[in-house]
Amino acid sequence: MSNTATMDSKTAWGGNNESPYGASYGKLMMWFFLISDALSFTGFLSAYGFYRHYYGSLWPSAENVFTHFPFMHGNHPLLYVALMTFILIMSSVTMVLAVEAGHRMDKKGVTIWLGWTLLGGAIFLGSQAWEWYHFIHGTELGAIELGRGTFALPNGTVEHTYGVIARWADDSKQVLLLPWREIAGDITSPYIQLTGQALTEAVANGKEIYGANLTHNEYGHPLFGDFFFFITGFHGTHVFSGVVINFIVFINVIMGTYQKRGYYEMVEKVGLYWHFVDLVWVFVFTFFYLV
C-alpha cells in the first residue's frame, strides 16, 4: 500500500507524533491502569458499605476491634491505624519529593527521598501484618457464637439467633450482650442482656470462639472478617508490589540509569502508583475504620 510507505513515525496517526495528552505513553498507561484498579476498590468498598449497613449492629464497630497499640496495654481505639495512615501519607510526601528532585536531576535527592519512601512502605506493611495478627488471634475473653434458636425483641418481633455473635459485657462473664439487626446505619442500637438461665442456655447451645478467620469472627458478623482480610489484603498486596517496584527503581537511581538517560520519568510513574496506594488507603481508613 502506498499509504503505509509514507507512514513514518513523524506522521503516525496524523498527529505529527504528538500526544494529545502532552504525556508520555508510560505515564498515560499508568493512569489508565490506576483507573481500572480504582474501580476494583470502589467495588469492594461499596459492597462493604452495603453489608455494613444491612447488618446494622450485628456488624462489629472497628473501634471495638482494633484497639491495640504496640508496647502499650489497655484500650486504644483507632490510634494505631491513625499512625499507619500517617506513615503512608508521609511516604507519599517523600515520594513526591523524590519526583521533585528528579525534575532537577538531583540524583542524591532522589536517592534519599526514595529511600525514605521505601522505609515508610516497609513499616506500613509490618504494621498491617501486626494488625492481622491481632485480629486473627482475638481477645482472651472470646465471644459466644449462638446456636439455632429464636428470641423476642422488645417490640414483639422474633429474631433468629443462629450464627449471631454475643459478646461478654466484661471480664466477669456474667452478662452476654446479644445484638440484633437495627435500622440500617444506627450504630448506637441496643443489645439484649442475657443473664442467669438464658445465659447458661446460650453458652450451652453456642460455641466459644476466639479471634477471626474467614468463617468465624468473635467481634461480630463473619463477613466483616472476610471484607477485612480481602480489602486490606488486596491493598497490602498493592503496597507490597509498590515497595518492590520502588526498590527496583531505587537501585536504578543509585546506578545512575536515569541520570544517564537525562530524565527521571520512571520515578514519576512509580510515584503515581505509590500515591494511588495512599489514596486507596485514605478510603479504606474512612470506610473500614471510621464509618
Place this chain on the structure above:
Amino acid sequence: MEHSHNTHDSHAHAPEPYKYAAHHSEEEGKKTRRMIWNMFWVLLAITTVEVTLGLFWRKLEISWAAVKMTFIILTVAKAYFIVAYYMHLKHERKALKNTIIIPFVLFALYLLYHIFTEGVYSEMMDKWFF
C-alpha cells in the same frame, strides 16, 4: 507543561531529554517543595480531624449521620488534594484530566447506584436461608 531543560554538567553528554519528561529549575523546585509541604499539613490536619471526630463524636452530641457525612466529605477532599497536587493531575492537559476523571466517576456512580437499588434482594435471600 514545563519543558525548560536545566543545564547540569552531569548529563551534558547524555542524549536529548525526552520531550514529555518534565524538568524544572532550582527556584521552581523551591516553589514545588513549598506546595508539597503545605499539602502535607493539609492532609495531616484532615486526618487528625477525622480521628478526633471518630473518637469523640458521642461526647460532642452530633448525630451519627452528620458524622458519617463529614467523614465522607473530608475523605473526598483528601482524595482531591492527593490526586490534584501529588499526582499532578491539576496541571495536566484538559484532555488527560477528562479522560481520567469522567470514566471513573461515571462507573463509580453506576456501581453505587446498582448496589443501592439491587440491594433489596439481600432481604429476600435472608428469608430463603432461614
